[in-house]
Amino acid sequence: MGLPKIKQDATEARLSALDLPGGEGWTRAAREDALSRLQAAGLPHKRDEYWRYTDPRSLVEAEPPMAEALPEGDEGPIFGAHERLRIVFNDGQFDADASDDLSLEGIEIERLSQAAGADLHWARDLYGTLETRGQTPVARPLATLNTAFAQDGILIRVTGRPSKPVSLIYNHISDSSDVFLHHCVKVESGAELTLLENGAAAARLNTVLEVEIADTGKFHHVRAQGRDHARRAATAIFTRLGRESVFKSFTLTVNGALTRNECVIELTGDDAVAHVAGACVGDGDFHHDDTVFITHDAQNCESRQVFKKVLRNGATGVFRGKILVKKDAQKTDGYQISQSLLLDGDSQFLAKPELEIYADDVACSHGSTSGAIDEDALFYLRSRGVPEPLAQDLLVLSFLAEALAEIDDETIAEDLIARLEGWLARRRG
Amino acid sequence: MSAADQIDVKEGVDQETVDAVAQLSGKYKHGWNTDIEMDFAPKGLNEDIVRLISSKNGEPDWMTDWRLAAFRRWQQMDEPDWSMLRYDAVDYQEQYYYAKPKSMAEKPKSLDEVDPKLLETYSKLGIPLKEQMILAGVEGADAAPADAKPGRKVAVDAVFDSVSVGTTFKDELAKAGVIFCSISEAIREHPELVRKYLGSVVPASDNYFATLNSAVFSDGSFVYVPKGVRCPMELSTYFRINAENTGQFERTLIICDDQAYVSYLEGCTAPMRDTNQLHAAVVEIVALEDAEVKYSTVQNWYPGDENGKGGIYNFVTKRADCRGDRSKVSWTQVETGSALTWKYPSCILRGDDSQGEFYSIAITNNWQQADTGTKMVHLGKRTKSRIVSKGISAGHAQNTYRGLVSMHPKAKDSRNYTQCDSLLIGGECGAHTVPYIEVKNNSSRVEHEATTSKVDDDQLFYCRQRGMDEEEAVALVVNGFCREVLQALPMEFAMEAQQLVAISLEGSVG
Numbered sequence: 025m026g027l028p029k030i031k032q033d034a035t036e037a038r039l040s041a042l043d044l045p046g047g048e049g050w051t052r053a054a055r056e057d058a059l060s061r062l063q064a065a066g067l068p069h070k071r072d073e074y075w076r077y078t079d080p081r082s083l084v085e086a087e088p089p090m091a092e093a094l095p096e097g098d099e100g101p102i103f104g105a106h107e108r109l110r111i112v113f114n115d116g117q118f119d120a121d122a123s124d125d126l127s128l129e130g131i132e133i134e135r136l137s138q139a140a141g142a143d144l145h146w147a148r149d150l151y152g153t154l155e156t157r158g159q160t161p162v163a164r165p166l167a168t169l170n171t172a173f174a175q176d177g178i179l180i181r182v183t184g185r186p187s188k189p190v191s192l193i194y195n196h197i198s199d200s201s202d203v204f205l206h207h208c209v210k211v212e213s214g215a216e217l218t219l220l221e222n223g224a225a226a227a228r229l230n231t232v233l234e235v236e237i238a239d240t241g242k243f244h245h246v247r248a249q250g251r252d253h254a255r256r257a258a259t260a261i262f263t264r265l266g267r268e269s270v271f272k273s274f275t276l277t278v279n280g281a282l283t284r285n286e287c288v289i290e291l292t293g294d295d296a297v298a299h300v301a302g303a304c305v306g307d308g309d310f311h312h313d314d315t316v317f318i319t320h321d322a323q324n325c326e327s328r329q330v331f332k333k334v335l336r337n338g339a340t341g342v343f344r345g346k347i348l349v350k351k352d353a354q355k356t357d358g359y360q361i362s363q364s365l366l367l368d369g370d371s372q373f374l375a376k377p378e379l380e381i382y383a384d385d386v387a388c389s390h391g392s393t394s395g396a397i398d399e400d401a402l403f404y405l406r407s408r409g410v411p412e413p414l415a416q417d418l419l420v421l422s423f424l425a426e427a428l429a430e431i432d433d434e435t436i437a438e439d440l441i442a443r444l445e446g447w448l449a450r451r452r453g
Numbered sequence: 454m455s456a457a458d459q460i461d462v463k464e465g466v467d468q469e470t471v472d473a474v475a476q477l478s479g480k481y482k483h484g485w486n487t488d489i490e491m492d493f494a495p496k497g498l499n500e501d502i503v504r505l506i507s508s509k510n511g512e513p514d515w516m517t518d519w520r521l522a523a524f525r526r527w528q529q530m531d532e533p534d535w536s537m538l539r540y541d542a543v544d545y546q547e548q549y550y551y552a553k554p555k556s557m558a559e560k561p562k563s564l565d566e567v568d569p570k571l572l573e574t575y576s577k578l579g580i581p582l583k584e585q586m587i588l589a590g591v592e593g594a595d596a597a598p599a600d601a602k603p604g605r606k607v608a609v610d611a612v613f614d615s616v617s618v619g620t621t622f623k624d625e626l627a628k629a630g631v632i633f634c635s636i637s638e639a640i641r642e643h644p645e646l647v648r649k650y651l652g653s654v655v656p657a658s659d660n661y662f663a664t665l666n667s668a669v670f671s672d673g674s675f676v677y678v679p680k681g682v683r684c685p686m687e688l689s690t691y692f693r694i695n696a697e698n699t700g701q702f703e704r705t706l707i708i709c710d711d712q713a714y715v716s717y718l719e720g721c722t723a724p725m726r727d728t729n730q731l732h733a734a735v736v737e738i739v740a741l742e743d744a745e746v747k748y749s750t751v752q753n754w755y756p757g758d759e760n761g762k763g764g765i766y767n768f769v770t771k772r773a774d775c776r777g778d779r780s781k782v783s784w785t786q787v788e789t790g791s792a793l794t795w796k797y798p799s800c801i802l803r804g805d806d807s808q809g810e811f812y813s814i815a816i817t818n819n820w821q822q823a824d825t826g827t828k829m830v831h832l833g834k835r836t837k838s839r840i841v842s843k844g845i846s847a848g849h850a851q852n853t854y855r856g857l858v859s860m861h862p863k864a865k866d867s868r869n870y871t872q873c874d875s876l877l878i879g880g881e882c883g884a885h886t887v888p889y890i891e892v893k894n895n896s897s898r899v900e901h902e903a904t905t906s907k908v909d910d911d912q913l914f915y916c917r918q919r920g921m922d923e924e925e926a927v928a929l930v931v932n933g934f935c936r937e938v939l940q941a942l943p944m945e946f947a948m949e950a951q952q953l954v955a956i957s958l959e960g961s962v963g
Contacts, residue, residue, distance in 0.1 A: 034612070073535065099784065151952070153478075350467060351880060351881075364892070366892065366895030367895065368759040368895055369862065369865075369894045369895050369896065370862075371895060372892060372894075373890075373891075373892045374889075374890070374891045374892070375888075375889075375890040375891075376887070376888065376889050376890070377886075377888060377890075377901070378885070378886060378887050378888070379875075379885060379886040380881075380885045380886075381875070381877065381882075381883060381884045381885065382883045383877075383880065384877035384879060384880050384882075389902070390886070390901075390902070391900075391901060391902040392888075392890055392899070392900075392901040392902075393898070393900045393901070394892040394897075394898070394899045395895070395897070395898040395899070396895040396896055405711070431613070
């Protein structure tokens with residue numbers, strides 16, 4: 025069966041505007057493979073079931089829609105007070121002057137564009153591998169597109185416990201930037217890394233993060249997605265967990281025209297733990313989509329999904345989360361909650377929380393709720409002299425608190441809360 | 454023996470439940486076949502067959518045209534593949550689309566003229582066509598059997614393969630103004646009603662199977678309850694597939710006028726055959742202002758043998774349109790049969806303050822596959838819906854809940870509560886949940902949960918106070934809840950329901 029014409033045309037149009045990054049190094053085979061997979065699968069279309077609630081057109085079309093960069097100094101830096109190893113990208117271009125020295129004990133950091141020239145590299149077994157695994161049962165062609173055309177990215181091999189987190193900072197400069205970044209992280213047995221990401225990045229951003237966590241390894245990921253109003257982003261995380269390993273990821277999104285965050289998690293070793301959480305606040309022309317797919321393929325693993333969305337002025341929030349429990353994944357503990365707070369009648373929340381279970385001794389639960397702000401709580405605060413806009417913001421923060429509580433590091437969580445408060449305060453005027 | 458007897462059951466699932474599931478789905482009691490001479494239309498499907506069915510039913514031209522338009526549309530459609538059902542492609546040309554007992558060549562004027570073999574078929578199934586006649590005082594009927602339920606009347610429309618073989622209590626219903634007859638008769642006798650409402654809830658081009666049904670439906674039941682009438686008895690249709698390689702395509706249309714009430718039951722069985730048989734039905738319900746319809750199904754088509762051979766492919770479109778303000782439609786279904794079930798009884802809550810309910814227990818065993826659920830589309834203000842779904846899977850079976858709750862922007866102050874629990878018995882089966890939740894206004898509340906730990910705290914506290922340990926208390930509350938759903942079933946399904954009560958949902962996986 026060939027592709028429907030409409031998809032084939034869209035795919036060809038996009039591909040004709042791109043060139044496979046040159047060089048005959050170790051990434052070549054993965055890039056060519058990705059290209060042929062992409063030609064077979066085609067880029068997504070809004071009629072695809074997997075894009076039922078999010079129109080992918082602006083992520084697919086050859087020219088990115090324009091997005092004005094934020095004026096400098098509009099918003100204070102996040103994670104600024106933290107001791108961290110900074111790696112800065114401006115519209116996807118590595119900024120050596122603004123970045124720290126990439127050497128740190130317990131960790132090897134390289135840039136994809138530099139390392140790709142070699143014949144052999146440890147990342148060869150990882151680059152595109154988890155992304156390829158993540159294509160079943162549902163194709164994720166935007167990630168495949170990224171594997172083929174990624175301009176740069178960071179390759180991190182974690183062998184110990186580095187003294188500080190690695191922080192990726194994405195600055196948005198040009199109104200029409202179209203950026204592909206592909207990061208690979210390999211956490212060796214017993215090692216541990218915290219990765220921070222923040223910034224508006226580009227008018228259109230496509231990132232893939234592949235994380236392989238060996239037995240007893242730990243990986244923490246905290247991301248604050250920039251708030252450029254018109255920016256568009258399609259991000260995908262693919263991770264595979266070994267025995268007793270831990271993966272925790274949290275994303276805060278404040279505005280942005282379109283965001284699709286996909287997370288594909290495979291628990292392949294017994295007793296592994298995976299948590300993925302997100303909080304988003306959207307105002308006006310805002311579409312935010314969290315799509316999570318968790319596969320339990322080992323015993324006694326735990327997975328947890330906590331997603332909270334606050335929406336107003338016609339903003340749209342989407343949650344698609346699926347837990348697949350394979351036949352032998354007994355004693356699985358799967359939890360999933362998605363909740364939205366709709367601050368006015370124009371906003372909408374669309375959810376598809378799925379379970380697919382083939383093992384008989386598991387505890388999986390999912391919940392999803394949607395509704396307006398609690399009038400009683402609002403009245404309570406008002407009766408104690410809190411002005412209504414502030415009372416509403418306090419209730420918004422308390423609604424998001426459950427998701428923010430998923431962040432282990434309290435000082436990082438405080439940073440994100442401060443960012444949220446600042447945003448809410450500016451909206452209050 | 455069913456697979457459920459041989460497998461290890463995880464802790465927390467009680468043996469009673471396992472036995473009840475095995476009993477319900479293990480041995481098929483209705484697998485025999487009635488040896489009766491049949492008139493078949495030629496095998497296969499084309500415009501001539503559609504015309505033939507239409508002319509056999511003595512239909513007016515508008516009906517024939519309606520069927521043909523549906524058939525032409527169907528030819529351009531693709532069979533849906535989004536469900537979690539895996540099956541070999543159906544060869545639509547290898548089916549008979551019309552089969553009618555020969556003795557029905559002349560439509561009997563009363564039940565007494567019905568072929569005794571047919572009546573025997575229904576009495577074997579426990580469908581008391583004759584018994585009900587006795588209760589109604591029909592002359593010349595045999596003595597009342599011991600298990601008849603005096604004082605409770607149920608009007609039955611019995612559909613055998615493609616035709617309705619008899620409808621009981623017609624006269625008594627007519628006195629109340631209720632029309633209850635086969636749909637073929639309604640097309641002839643009440644064309645104005647049929648024309649106004651047929652296809653108004655499930656359009657002829659709605660989906661692949663509904664469109665096929667629109668083209669070839671041969672019979673089914675028609676109910677009209679006029680304004681202000683509370684239907685004096687429960688209405689029931691009993692469907693039986695008997696002939697081999699015959700698809701059954703029945704169409705049911707229920708219209709409940711302002712302030713009217715009707716309770717409707719549906720049952721179905723089929724003989725055991727090695728080949729898969731097709732069943733594609735459409736049920737349309739229209740509830741006008743303040744009307745209430747209660748629709749209960751015990752679906753017990755032949756599920757195939759323990760190796761997955763044979764069984765009915767059950768592709769059903771059921772939809773209710775709560776057109777009037779304050780109308781209410783309640784679907785209750787117990788799904789134990791069929792090799793494949795593809796069925797989503799839905800409610801369009803169009804009228805303000807209208808209500809939709811969906812209570813479902815789906816039990817699959819051996820190689821059965823069920824993909825079932827509901828759609829609640831909230832359009833009117835202050836509309837309410839409630840979904841309670843219990844899926845139980847044993848053997849190699851796959852059981853999927855698929856549902857949609859949609860709150861439109863104008864459906865202010867609406868509410869939905871959804872709960873779906875699944876239970877797996879054994880390690881070879883699967884349970885899946887695929888809910889869609891679409892909320893487009895902020896004054897509505899939507900709650901979806903699929904977990905057993907979320908038992909009402911007050912009830913738990915009450916039980917704990919009286920000395921039960923936590924597990925006992927949870928079991929009691931969950932079981933009580935299950936019973937409550939089953940009690941929504943009319944008494945006619947009491948036998949099935951009683952067995953189902955033995956099922957506990959301890960150990961549910963959400």
